[in-house]
Amino acid sequence: MFRIVDSPILVHELSETTRDEVGAIVTFEGRVRNNNQGKKVLSLEYEAFQEMAEAEGNKIIKEAKELFAIEDALCFHRIGQLTIREIAVWIVVYAKHREAAYQANSYIIDQVKTRVPIWKKEFYDDGDSEWVKCLACAAKGIAHHDHFHHV
């Protein structure tokens, strides 16, 4: 399951499992960092095309379940104003064994960063602000199914 949320992600409540066959849980926290490319960042604003973001995010989760031997995976992404150290994105993968859990978690964050329609505006200490333009992600002609086969 992939969700866009506008309030803090309560990670401790989410990482529990009710499945007895799960032997490995890998979580990833993407946090707001205080600098980017040499500029001091004070806060961030995330914006999403929510309907499409959740559709695309759920495709990624489905792909991860097909590609790796995992039981389940969840991903939550914040929108709105976030300050330094807050969790912007959080992923949990449940598997029988750790290797598939690590790989699936890494796959999910890589795909989220390149495909899910979410944008980030950085606010700097000099009063400036800017929408972050990830050049690698913007490369044209990379359809999502291409990513799918490059794993």
Add this chain to the structure above:
Amino acid sequence: MNIKIKYFASLREKSQKSEDLLEINEKQNLSEIYELLRGKYHFPLTAKEIKFAVNNEYVEDEYLLKEHDVVAFIPPVAGG
């Protein structure tokens, strides 16, 4: 034919709106429509720098639009 356009991030700020209703002719492709609106709103990104989505799915520039399609211009994404 009539379509809806959705704007996000830098495009939303530049146009000062989230949506537009637009009448287009069937021969216009997505890049042409974007470039027209770019001229009107002075968008900072070229058609080559963005992606297109129709009805919540990524599509190629050659996608054939239908009446009431919802088109989203997707600036470079930056989640995570």
